[in-house]
Amino acid sequence: MREITFTEAAREALTEQMALDPSIFVVGEGIGERGGNFNTTLGLYEKYGPMRLRDTPIVERGFVGMCAGAAMTGARPVVDFMIVDFILDSMGELLNQISKIQYMSSGRIKMPMVLRGCIGIGGAAATHHSGSYYPLFVHIPGFRVALPSNPYDAKGLLTTALTGDNPVLFLEHKLLLNRRGSVPEEAYKLPYGQAAVLREGSAATVVALAVMVPKVLQICDELAKDGLDIEVIDPRTLAPLDTTTILESVRKTGRLLIADETFGPCGIGAEISAQVMEQGFDDLDAPIARLNGAHTPTPYSPTLENAVIPDQAAITKAIRDLVAE
Amino acid sequence: MREITFTEAAREALTEQMALDPSIFVVGEGIGERGGNFNTTLGLYEKYGPMRLRDTPIVERGFVGMCAGAAMTGARPVVDFMIVDFILDSMGELLNQISKIQYMSSGRIKMPMVLRGCIGIGGAAATHHSGSYYPLFVHIPGFRVALPSNPYDAKGLLTTALTGDNPVLFLEHKLLLNRRGSVPEEAYKLPYGQAAVLREGSAATVVALAVMVPKVLQICDELAKDGLDIEVIDPRTLAPLDTTTILESVRKTGRLLIADETFGPCGIGAEISAQVMEQGFDDLDAPIARLNGAHTPTPYSPTLENAVIPDQAAITKAIRDLVAE
Amino acid sequence: MANEDIALNSEQLLALYHMMVLIRRTEEQLARAHQMGLVPGPCHTYVGEEAIAAGVCANLREDDVVFSTHRGHGHALAKGVSPRAVAAELFGKATGCSQGRGGSMHLFAPEIGLMGTSGIVGPSILQGAGAGYSFKLLASDQVSVAFFGDGAVSNGAFHEGLNMAAIWDLPVIFVCEDNMYATEVAFRDATRVQDVAQRARVSYDMAAVRVDGNDVLAVHRAAEEAVARARAGGGPSLIDCKTYRARPHAEGMRDGGYRSAEEMQAWKERDPIAAHAAWLIEAGHAEAADLDAIEAQVNSTVDDAIEFARASPFPDPSTAADFIFGAGG
Amino acid sequence: MANEDIALNSEQLLALYHMMVLIRRTEEQLARAHQMGLVPGPCHTYVGEEAIAAGVCANLREDDVVFSTHRGHGHALAKGVSPRAVAAELFGKATGCSQGRGGSMHLFAPEIGLMGTSGIVGPSILQGAGAGYSFKLLASDQVSVAFFGDGAVSNGAFHEGLNMAAIWDLPVIFVCEDNMYATEVAFRDATRVQDVAQRARVSYDMAAVRVDGNDVLAVHRAAEEAVARARAGGGPSLIDCKTYRARPHAEGMRDGGYRSAEEMQAWKERDPIAAHAAWLIEAGHAEAADLDAIEAQVNSTVDDAIEFARASPFPDPSTAADFIFGAGG
Ligand SMILES: Cc1ncc(C[n+]2csc(CCOP(=O)(O)OP(=O)(O)O)c2C)c(N)n1
Ligand SMILES: Cc1ncc(C[n+]2csc(CCOP(=O)(O)OP(=O)(O)O)c2C)c(N)n1
Ligand SMILES: [Mg+2]
Numbered sequence A, B: 001m002r003e004i005t006f007t008e009a010a011r012e013a014l015t016e017q018m019a020l021d022p023s024i025f026v027v028g029e030g031i032g033e034r035g036g037n038f039n040t041t042l043g044l045y046e047k048y049g050p051m052r053l054r055d056t057p058i059v060e061r062g063f064v065g066m067c068a069g070a071a072m073t074g075a076r077p078v079v080d081f082m083i084v085d086f087i088l089d090s091m092g093e094l095l096n097q098i099s100k101i102q103y104m105s106s107g108r109i110k111m112p113m114v115l116r117g118c119i120g121i122g123g124a125a126a127t128h129h130s131g132s133y134y135p136l137f138v139h140i141p142g143f144r145v146a147l148p149s150n151p152y153d154a155k156g157l158l159t160t161a162l163t164g165d166n167p168v169l170f171l172e173h174k175l176l177l178n179r180r181g182s183v184p185e186e187a188y189k190l191p192y193g194q195a196a197v198l199r200e201g202s203a204a205t206v207v208a209l210a211v212m213v214p215k216v217l218q219i220c221d222e223l224a225k226d227g228l229d230i231e232v233i234d235p236r237t238l239a240p241l242d243t244t245t246i247l248e249s250v251r252k253t254g255r256l257l258i259a260d261e262t263f264g265p266c267g268i269g270a271e272i273s274a275q276v277m278e279q280g281f282d283d284l285d286a287p288i289a290r291l292n293g294a295h296t297p298t299p300y301s302p303t304l305e306n307a308v309i310p311d312q313a314a315i316t317k318a319i320r321d322l323v324a325e
Numbered sequence C, D: 001m002a003n004e005d006i007a008l009n010s011e012q013l014l015a016l017y018h019m020m021v022l023i024r025r026t027e028e029q030l031a032r033a034h035q036m037g038l039v040p041g042p043c044h045t046y047v048g049e050e051a052i053a054a055g056v057c058a059n060l061r062e063d064d065v066v067f068s069t070h071r072g073h074g075h076a077l078a079k080g081v082s083p084r085a086v087a088a089e090l091f092g093k094a095t096g097c098s099q100g101r102g103g104s105m106h107l108f109a110p111e112i113g114l115m116g117t118s119g120i121v122g123p124s125i126l127q128g129a130g131a132g133y134s135f136k137l138l139a140s141d142q143v144s145v146a147f148f149g150d151g152a153v154s155n156g157a158f159h160e161g162l163n164m165a166a167i168w169d170l171p172v173i174f175v176c177e178d179n180m181y182a183t184e185v186a187f188r189d190a191t192r193v194q195d196v197a198q199r200a201r202v203s204y205d206m207a208a209v210r211v212d213g214n215d216v217l218a219v220h221r222a223a224e225e226a227v228a229r230a231r232a233g234g235g236p237s238l239i240d241c242k243t244y245r246a247r248p249h250a251e252g253m254r255d256g257g258y259r260s261a262e263e264m265q266a267w268k269e270r271d272p273i274a275a276h277a278a279w280l281i282e283a284g285h286a287e288a289a290d291l292d293a294i295e296a297q298v299n300s301t302v303d304d305a306i307e308f309a310r311a312s313p314f315p316d317p318s319t320a321a322d323f324i325f326g327a328g329g
């Protein structure tokens, strides 16, 4: 199968669905003629023009609220935040309106909306362009949250998002955008709430999120040379979260580490840990461990930036410590 | 000692500190002559006038961002949201500015600001007036989060907030506002990150938050008649969170339940569970349990509203199940 | 009372009267029910402002959409939601228009274009613009109406929403209900410029008109023009309606202190229903008996609605977490 | 070039020139450093817009405060931050004005009133208003300046911030740097009304003036009036500066496509530094040699700054999580 990048795969999903569904439109700053700061919409403006590729003023709250009204009345908006930190000005529309309208209307109004943007630390982007925020949307009911780690998942999860009825956060780690992988040319959907076991092993289970997936996989290949077989799971979506697959793995390995670049407190690792505690306590041979980025705003300077993310040494140590427990 | 209500105790803290510190001012809708929707500022306007009791237009983002600038330049703003759901429009200012400016300025700019408002489900307030949101502010670095459950803590924690350098979320559960308790007349500060053991026991530990504290205490009095001695801990602040006291208790009881009215996923219970897992695994005789409100927007009708919060029966069952494990 | 160029026939003129009386009586009964503890949550009535909802919504088709506020009973009724469905919703009953999930501030009847009232100030403006975007995108001739109070005018949603509707020429009618107060904060303290229509014109280059919001014919005429413009692809409009709420901000709240008895009295004398009644008679469209008949009919409709609400069942607690998600991912 | 009523002496006029050249040369060197990989993160230069920062900040005291944007190097320098501290910050060094924590978009020097540049569009307006609130509350005669681009004008922060400053009469100067584009989105596509000064006057009843942002004397005069008004308790002002950025939105980004070569050329001919130089000579305030001397002095200052930045150490990784909290609860 041909290999394409994460960005190309996601754009392919968008392109295919825009051709099929004339109610899809994209809003964002520079997503029109410019094709998106990250090329998310490259080439689409020429095909579909300004009503479907809508460059906006810098009004994140405004266009998110606007898209809510559009989604409620038959359209299917895709909000392209470029960098997801800009989402924060629209939290009122997201948490008080978009996540609640299907519920409040007893299912009579749908809220088909994709909210996409780049997350993650890297490139000395500093604190206003390095956030991730997904735990916030897992905490609040009413959102689907997709966190693909490779081109195949990116295309499949975005296609599902573009064809369902729900508001979906589709989060793209900026260090994954240029990674390549095999992706079918035809359209396909991936279900939400179905984790991928990317590597089988018996010594321990590592649940890795987003950019941590390739990092962890690479380290586990190294560890395998020392005879340590680590099972690696990518949840792919955080809401819903596939706890079943994680529990099954822990039943086998007895050990669990959750590796996540963003903040620990009330994060995904905490939630997975608590769920495995509740449902898999007797399977545990060691305490569940979490590895997270430092609990601090993201600094600019490369020496500081590197210090706040879990690097190769930290991940390796966390896995070795877990196995040694 | 005289008994006063939660609201009176918090207002006393504000009144005392406003008299001592002329840089304190309050902003909010109806906090001027009206004295606040919940009487948070009753009588203060007459003393201090409009510059210090500033009625605002309905511009939550605006006045929070405005207060950030004021805090950075020598004033000490108190933002009174009335109902904390209205905070969401200001999340950009909070998460991208207020929580980060001390850090980004390497401590050269202070951010002394209190953000207060009512949380919680009750009174058929429905989904736009029933939120709690504290896990969001625990997840993001840079906030202090106070969640007092009684008048004494309310006064002490608010006094600390009004005299420190940091942005503090001070969250008042609406069903606690009229509860009475003994409160010293003089000013006093309570430290952040110091939990209160409200009831000693050996059968299990229950960490209860906000409105769950009186509910749990009452139930434990009942259970004591059956010979079940439950230890009850109120963390009082969620950031910082006093894990030490919880770990000590679990060392004694071997069992832990976290009872929290708001949502479970990536919530406080998850964080406490994960931390106790990491640091107190060997002390556990049973899996840590969480009791939360249903993961749904809050409905209006009393029959539905009651169905989404953990009621007396659910709490009792959760404790009994934990002990029986 | 504006009476030049009335293009409406007597039937239509009486329908406006009927709607205003229907809103008034429903609100009065809901207020009473609230006092009796039958409405478990908050209740913001529309008494005194009926001419706006009635005048605007008379110009709408069933498939046009309305986005409303915390003070939305009047908009719901004028858009065609039955008094039964509104009353039952406020009583928290399964037969309410939101099946008991919503209450006063969350009324939904999307089948007939009531896309929701809201407990949060501001979003109606943005969502209204968004529905306009849908209609333009899908080449429909539906129009969208966003109601909001003076309290929303200083909010960023006003600025962002009006601007988007203007630059993209969306079929939206923004209706500002300026009743001079946001809870107890006076509009004159919230902004130095209370001429909302002028602001719409100068800052967003939007067609905008200021009308007496207690004159149902003036509102109707402004809305008729705005709806026609939107439907014809002529873009958005703003109607700045000056009005006054006759009851406290919400039931059970005080009403003195922040506004004077004289002010309240002066506005009472400008009651929109009484004014329209007088005009109908004077202009020969009706006799007193016709109006009495309408009144009687409305009274029985509203009595029935309240009785229906009272007799309806509460929702089944086991449904409390239903409908959070729709189909698909 | 405005030359009537110049109240400035030659020294002051040359100081404005000096500052503009200092900003220009620093930016050019930073752009070069960025190309060489010495600036690890984003870099938005102020080339072409120097007259605004120079003209405004020349009217400020050290204890007045400035809140700035992602394009803030010029504001920092004009407020008195040393080229060394700015360059070292962009290089990510411990000697930078934010000790390497911030980079281009997060410059802090609160000791001399630079309260921060920001990677988010909008907050400078609100924080600027808030500093004004402080000064009024504490009865200080300090003033506050909020810089922002045309891209912020349609944002809710503009609406809410200007309105608050107006109704509470705060000592704030809002400086809009309208360079016609927000990244690649043209201001004419972002709003139908690009006369920001008129909007400030009509919608918020705020003193406001539109000036040629490439005319340092025009900017200076407008700022002088605004600062005097604010300091005297006369409330806020807005200065709407029409200007143009001479380089791409950020270093490394393309510059074609969204703006024409003719447009760029036309603005190049209106370069604020060249224009001021010509005027200084024509009006007899300087000779070419004086300007050359300034140029030479600036060049050596900037060379020194870049060398300082290059030679400075990176911050200690163990400090990465310091300073999140201050004292107390
Ligand atoms: C964002 C937000 N902030 C605060 C509130 C609380 N609140 C409810 S109604 C209201 C006043 C609204 O005034 P206005 O818009 O003029 O409408 P009116 O009540 O006068 O009809 C306020 C402040 C809210 N609902 N939403
Ligand atoms: C809230 C927010 N949305 C989007 C961005 C991304 N962004 C950075 S600069 C910029 C354009 C700003 O334009 P303008 O305000 O005119 O300033 P200029 O760059 O022209 O000086 C955008 C969209 C941002 N920083 N903040
Ligand atoms: Mg009002």
Ligand SMILES: [Mg+2]
Residues within 6 Å of the ligand: D149, D150, D151, D177, D178, D179, D180, D181, D182, D183
């Ligand atoms: Mg610009």
